[in-house]
Amino acid sequence: MSLPHAILTALLEKPSSGLELTRRFDKSIGYFWSATHQQIYRELGKLETEGFIRTLPAEQSARGQKKNYEVLPAGRAELARWTAAAQDPKPQRDVLLLRLRAAAVVGTAGLEDDLRRHLELHRRQLAKYQEIERRDFPPDRGAPQDRLRHLVLRAGIDLETFWTQWLARAVAEVAELPTEGRD
Amino acid sequence: MSLPHAILTALLEKPSSGLELTRRFDKSIGYFWSATHQQIYRELGKLETEGFIRTLPAEQSARGQKKNYEVLPAGRAELARWTAAAQDPKPQRDVLLLRLRAAAVVGTAGLEDDLRRHLELHRRQLAKYQEIERRDFPPDRGAPQDRLRHLVLRAGIDLETFWTQWLARAVAEVAELPTEGRD
DNA sequence: GGTGGTTGTGCAACTAGTTGCATAAGCGCT
DNA sequence: AGCGCTTATGCAACTAGTTGCACAACCACC
Numbered sequence: 246m247s248l249p250h251a252i253l254t255a256l257l258e259k260p261s262s263g264l265e266l267t268r269r270f271d272k273s274i275g276y277f278w279s280a281t282h283q284q285i286y287r288e289l290g291k292l293e294t295e296g297f298i299r300t301l302p303a304e305q306s307a308r309g310q311k312k313n314y315e316v317l318p319a320g321r322a323e324l325a326r327w328t329a330a331a332q333d334p335k336p337q338r339d340v341l342l343l344r345l346r347a348a349a350v351v352g353t354a355g356l357e358d359d360l361r362r363h364l365e366l367h368r369r370q371l372a373k374y375q376e377i378e379r380r381d382f383p384p385d386r387g388a389p390q391d392r393l394r395h396l397v398l399r400a401g402i403d404l405e406t407f408w409t410q411w412l413a414r415a416v417a418e419v420a421e422l423p424t425e426g427r428d
Numbered sequence: 429m430s431l432p433h434a435i436l437t438a439l440l441e442k443p444s445s446g447l448e449l450t451r452r453f454d455k456s457i458g459y460f461w462s463a464t465h466q467q468i469y470r471e472l473g474k475l476e477t478e479g480f481i482r483t484l485p486a487e488q489s490a491r492g493q494k495k496n497y498e499v500l501p502a503g504r505a506e507l508a509r510w511t512a513a514a515q516d517p518k519p520q521r522d523v524l525l526l527r528l529r530a531a532a533v534v535g536t537a538g539l540e541d542d543l544r545r546h547l548e549l550h551r552r553q554l555a556k557y558q559e560i561e562r563r564d565f566p567p568d569r570g571a572p573q574d575r576l577r578h579l580v581l582r583a584g585i586d587l588e589t590f591w592t593q594w595l596a597r598a599v600a601e602v603a604e605l606p607t608e609g610r611d
Numbered sequence: 612g613g614t615g616g617t618t619g620t621g622c623a624a625c626t627a628g629t630t631g632c633a634t635a636a637g638c639g640c641t
Numbered sequence: 642a643g644c645g646c647t648t649a650t651g652c653a654a655c656t657a658g659t660t661g662c663a664c665a666a667c668c669a670c671c
Contacts (some may be wrong), residue, residue: 246626250526253530254529254530256554257533257534258533260650264649267649274529275519276520277521277526278521278526279521281628281629282651283631284628286649286650286652290651311650312649321534325535325537328531328534328538329538329539331541331545332523332527334546334549335523335581336462337461337462338460338462339460339461339583340517342513342584343433343434343457343460343578343579344433347436347437347507349577350440350573351508352508352511355513379498389524389532389606393528393532396528396598397525397528399594404590408504410586411582414579418575418576418579422655429657446621447620464660466620467657467658467659469619470621494618494620495620
């Protein structure tokens with residue numbers, strides 16, 4: 246139940262329309278909470294009826310007309326409440342690890358290519374994060390917000406670093422396994 | 429769509445009843461693919477009607493009676509197909525990172541305790557994995573299956589290591605931030 | 612011989628997220 | 642005036658996962 250809170254955060258950072266939000270979910274926020282435009286529009290509707298956000302008055306609401314939303318005090322309060330509330334980590338689900346475990350019983354045929362492809366994807370993502378770090382977080386330590394945002398980015402960088410290293414090792418191991426069908 | 433394949437993998441490792449599978453999903457497999465017993469029973473039913481698994485003949489099927497399932501050749505073939513097929517990594521979703529980002533706009537009040545709690549949980553999980561590694565994977569490198577399974581376990585260990593380090597840092601940063609309500 | 616806990620199976624309703632498609636306005640171009 | 646492209650909003654149906662509960666058999670034990 247975190248999508249509404251992701252949207253509130255994004256709108257507090259900057260009031261936006263549904264489409265602008267969608268674009269922002271394709272970068273920054275989307276790096277750790279992705280959402281499609283359909284989800285976002287649906288949720289904006291809910292948040293509005295709940296009184297957490299409202300459309301900025303200047304615009305009218307004909308279909309196909311841009312609507313800009315801003316967060317109301319109740320929305321900010323709800324976000325603060327949610328941020329402070331204890332939450333259990335939700336159980337992991339990782340398809341790639343599952344596939345490797347399956348490969349241990351049905352063989353690794355066909356797996357290596359996809360491992361390489363994933364490795365490449367993670368390398369790219371890592372490079373993107375490092376670029377953002379270089380651009381937005383020079384080493385001098387800024388305001389508290391920046392320190393927190395930098396911390397989040399560091400998590401992204403370290404996670405991608407882990408995956409590139411682990412995948413490199415996985416590719417190597419799979420490559421030197423007896424080629425086929427052993428079960 | 430990976431739950432059926434997780435179940436096929438588990439059943440190939442060892443034919444089991446629904447409840448036994450549930451227990452196994454609470455450990456080993458569940459470390460990277462969790463499922464409740466309801467999901468598992470539902471999926472076992474589907475897999476059986478699709479002809480991927482069958483109940484072992486010895487048992488009868490009255491309600492409340494144990495049913496042991498085994499994988500049929502079609503099931504093994506399906507698992508091999510799925511393992512080899514390319515799959516895109518699915519977008520990340522991490523509530524904790526989202527909360528930190530939210531904290532950057534609504535303040536970090538109340539967050540530190542929960543960060544500490546998560547740190548402790550990850551430390552425990554890391555210790556559990558390390559214990560498994562010590563017990564099941566002595567350094568001499570065994571059969572290919574074992575090498576793959578060890579690789580999967582290493583991913584778990586390295587991920588938990590990452591989280592403990594990152595959370596320790598996050599706790600430290602949040603602790604030394606101006607105490608409240610900024611912006 | 613009944614009561615209470617454990618083992619085992621399962622349905623129903625709900626929540627969250629995805630996919631596919633529809634609709635409308637505005638813009639440029641010919 | 643009409644055609645196609647982009648921007649923008651949104652509904653409907655589907656899939657996956659979660660929560661809550663029900664029910665049957667078995668076993669111990671008093």
